[in-house]
Amino acid sequence: xxxxNGNAQEKKGLSGLLDRPEIQALKEKVKxxxxxxxxxxxxxxxxxxxxVKHDETPRSRALGVLSNVFLHLHPAKVNRDAVAYNYTxxxxxxxxxxxxxxxxxxxxxxxxxxxxxxxxxxxxxxLEHDVPFGKLLxxxxxxxxxxxxxTVWLHMFRVYLTGSYKKPREFNxxxxxxxxVLTLLLSFTGYLLPDDQLGFWAxxxxxxxxxxxxxxGHEGPFGPELGMTQFNDVRFALLGxxxxxxxxxxxxxxxxxxxxxIIVSTFLVVHFWRVRKDGGISGPSPVVLEGEIKPERxx
Amino acid sequence: xxxxxxxNQVSAGADGKGTGAPEAPQPQKAKPWQRVAGxxxxxxxxxxxxxxxxxxxxxxxxxxxxxxxxxxxxxxxxRALFEPKTSFRIGYPADFGxxxxxxxxxxxxxxxxxxxEGLFVIYARCTHLGCTPDWKPSENKFKCPCHGSGYDSExxxxxxxxxxxxxxxxxxxxxxxxxxxxxxxxxxxxxGAPTQFNDDGAILRV
Numbered sequence: 001x002x003x004x005n006g007n008a009q010e011k012k013g014l015s016g017l018l019d020r021p022e023i024q025a026l027k028e029k030v031k032x033x034x035x036x037x038x039x040x041x042x043x044x045x046x047x048x049x050x051x052v053k054h055d056e057t058p059r060s061r062a063l064g065v066l067s068n069v070f071l072h073l074h075p076a077k078v079n080r081d082a083v084a085y086n087y088t089x090x091x092x093x094x095x096x097x098x099x100x101x102x103x104x105x106x107x108x109x110x111x112x113x114x115x116x117x118x119x120x121x122x123x124x125x126x127l128e129h130d131v132p133f134g135k136l137l138x139x140x141x142x143x144x145x146x147x148x149x150x151t152v153w154l155h156m157f158r159v160y161l162t163g164s165y166k167k168p169r170e171f172n173x174x175x176x177x178x179x180x181v182l183t184l185l186l187s188f189t190g191y192l193l194p195d196d197q198l199g200f201w202a203x204x205x206x207x208x209x210x211x212x213x214x215x216x217g218h219e220g221p222f223g224p225e226l227g228m229t230q231f232n233d234v235r236f237a238l239l240g241x242x243x244x245x246x247x248x249x250x251x252x253x254x255x256x257x258x259x260x261x262i263i264v265s266t267f268l269v270v271h272f273w274r275v276r277k278d279g280g281i282s283g284p285s286p287v288v289l290e291g292e293i294k295p296e297r298x299x
Numbered sequence: 300x301x302x303x304x305x306x307n308q309v310s311a312g313a314d315g316k317g318t319g320a321p322e323a324p325q326p327q328k329a330k331p332w333q334r335v336a337g338x339x340x341x342x343x344x345x346x347x348x349x350x351x352x353x354x355x356x357x358x359x360x361x362x363x364x365x366x367x368x369x370x371x372x373x374x375x376x377x378r379a380l381f382e383p384k385t386s387f388r389i390g391y392p393a394d395f396g397x398x399x400x401x402x403x404x405x406x407x408x409x410x411x412x413x414x415x416e417g418l419f420v421i422y423a424r425c426t427h428l429g430c431t432p433d434w435k436p437s438e439n440k441f442k443c444p445c446h447g448s449g450y451d452s453e454x455x456x457x458x459x460x461x462x463x464x465x466x467x468x469x470x471x472x473x474x475x476x477x478x479x480x481x482x483x484x485x486x487x488x489x490x491g492a493p494t495q496f497n498d499d500g501a502i503l504r505v
Contacts (some may be wrong), residue, residue: 072334122472201430201444203443204428204429204430205428205429205430205445207429208428208429209428209431237375237376240377241377241380241381241382242340242380242382243382243383243459244383245381245382247377283464
């Protein structure tokens with residue numbers, strides 16, 4: 001329609017100018033714009049924004065993975081025996097999925113929770129009984145946290161059973177051990193946040209163990225000799241005081257919601273990247289008997 | 300004037316060197332002051348001077364980061380604490396009869412105990428991992444709810460994982476004759492070590 005109107009106007013008043021080259025060029029441009037308006041999915045702009053269908057060739061399939069920021073950590077091709085669920089148990093992936101769930105539900109819980117001694121437990125009751133879907137969110141966070149502890153252990157167990165910690169994956173095993181400890185620390189710091197009796201005494205017990213830290217704890221080996229007391233040892237730094245009180249709650253909250261998640265995310269990036277660099281998911285031995293060769297599958 | 304400014308630079312360099320020097324890789328062994336002097340000498344090839352100054356900058360950066368790390372660590376130790384006072388008055392010795400008195404457990408986390416020897420104050424913290432045990436009058440014992448440590452009415456452990464009897468707080472009489480308790484001064488009886496329970500301040504023989 002805009003094309004017709006334009007032509008009509010030009011024919012009425014400016015017919016003499018129609019043959020000039022700049023007008024012809026303008027005409028071509030308008031034609032192109034109208035074409036793009038009619039079929040927006042064919043424009044370069046659209047193709048740059050959205051995924052488009054490519055030919056079903058192995059090359060374009062590989063490019064589809066490599067050129068996408070969210071998929072590029074994946075290998076373009078994997079050994080199909082290495083990704084069988086009865087081999088990997090899917091535990092690493094499930095652990096990461098739970099981490100994402102925990103980050104999301106945790107961020108939502110932060111909208112209603114104040115890390116303060118007076119209101120913390122009241123906020124938990126509020127979340128449980130009045131906030132829309134608050135009970136659902138809190139339970140998702142709680143159960144995902146429990147499950148993540150379980151899956152991260154099972155992941156480690158599977159890696160041990162399949163010997164995937166061996167050369168060249170020693171470094172990634174170490175990163176995994178750090179991630180395991182960080183996961184446990186996330187769980188522990190989250191324990192105090194409801195500020196209920198269970199969490200309070202659990203953290204009292206947990207941080208009492210820090211009293212026995214060698215050199216840095218006031219009841220640990222060589223601690224008193226180095227001048228450690230209740231008021232300057234490692235437990236004091238963890239709690240922000242000599243007793244589990246408001247400082248401890250706030251510190252727990254900050255470690256739980258900000259510091260440890262950032263550290264974990266950093267190590268997760270390294271962990272995933274190392275999987276690729278060490279040759280992908282470790283698979284069963286590549287040596288197969290002729291009788292075990294499976295028929296080729298069409299992709 | 301120029302001389303004095305050079306002097307200042309040298310002394311500033313010495314400070315930077317002092318914190319950062321151990322971190323920087325040093326191919327040739329030289330005393331720290333020799334290295335600092337080398338920074339500003341015109342001896343050696345230009346390449347040597349560039350390398351020396353580059354090491355100096357590297358050491359300064361490392362030193363800066365170390366100082367920042369120390370500041371970061373110090374930051375976690377607050378100077379002022381908003382915690383309950385550890386020293387308080389609990390009344391006159393005549394207020395307490397034989398046995399265990401739990402009326403200050405909620406407020407001060409202590410039990411007042413009188414036995415034939417005198418009056419002492421048990422700090423209500425399990426020596427295993429720091430929970431507050433419960434006084435069970437019917438069983439005549441303290442029982443920790445966390446891991447089951449049991450103590451008799453004088454706080455001596457006899458069951459569970461507790462490694463030693465519960466600590467006792469310092470007690471003394473003020474001029475009025477009231478008992479002043481200080482839970483910052485504790486008397487212990489560690490396993491295999493002599494008891495401190497008979498020290499001055501551990502018990503009021505009244």
